[in-house]
Amino acid sequence: MADRFSELIRNCPPDRWEDPSPCPGWTAWDVAAHVVSNHRRAIAGLDRSGYSAPARSEDLPQAWDAASEEVKAALRDPVKAHVLLEEEFGSITFEEFVRRMACADTLIHGWDLARATGQNEVLDPGAVAVATEILQPEVGDIRMPKAFGAKVSPAADADAQTRLLNFLGRQV
Known part of the structure; x- marks a missing residue:
């Protein structure tokens, strides 16, 4: 999913960043910045450090590459991968949080970014199956403001x- 999001963010036409996304009130830039921010948040959860959302002045593809690489490196580290994150994250391991985040954030917002910027909207069928399996039981938890x-x-x-x-509120 990270590779697909990388492709979408790198191939975003420069004049499409401010186009509206399927997320009400968000542009394509907002969607991509949100995903970068959540990757930064995941890394910050490992050592309880702070993180920041990308600033408008940042190069968003570079910010994504850096955040994505940090997450991948932490997943390759068996100690970091199994760190139990605090309650804010649901008291789950880093590895499990990233699995869930990749499904809810990187996969679905990848579709949002593709739709907003006129790119290929086809999602990986295996990732769709995993996301469905993870997200459907959480129907009560994901229906909140600024979520799905x-x-x-x-x-x-x-x-x-x-x-x-459609389950996540997207009109297709």
């Missing part, structure tokens, strides 16, 4: 990607 919107009823013949996106 109300479910959209999918068409009877909707594919797995469309059903997941």
Whole structure:
């Protein structure tokens, strides 16, 4: 999922960063900055340090590359991967938080970024299956302000990607 998000952020046409995204009130830049910020937040959770959201003056593809590489490096470190994160993260290991974050954030917001910027919106079917498995049982926890919107009823013949996106409030 990180590689796909890297492709989307690097290939974003420069004139499309301010285009509206499927996330109400967010532009393509806001969506990408949110994903970068959550990766920074995950790393900060390892040592309880602070983190900041990307500033408008930052090079967003560079910020993404740095944050993504830090997460990948921490996952390769068996000690860091198994650090138990505090309550703010749900009292789960770093590795499990990243797995969930990748599904909810990197995968779904990758679709949001692709939609906003006119790029390929097709999600990896395996990632869609994992995200569905992780997110559907959390239906009560993910329906909150600034998270996922109300479910959209999918068409009877909707594919797995469309059903997941509709479940998360996206109009497809």
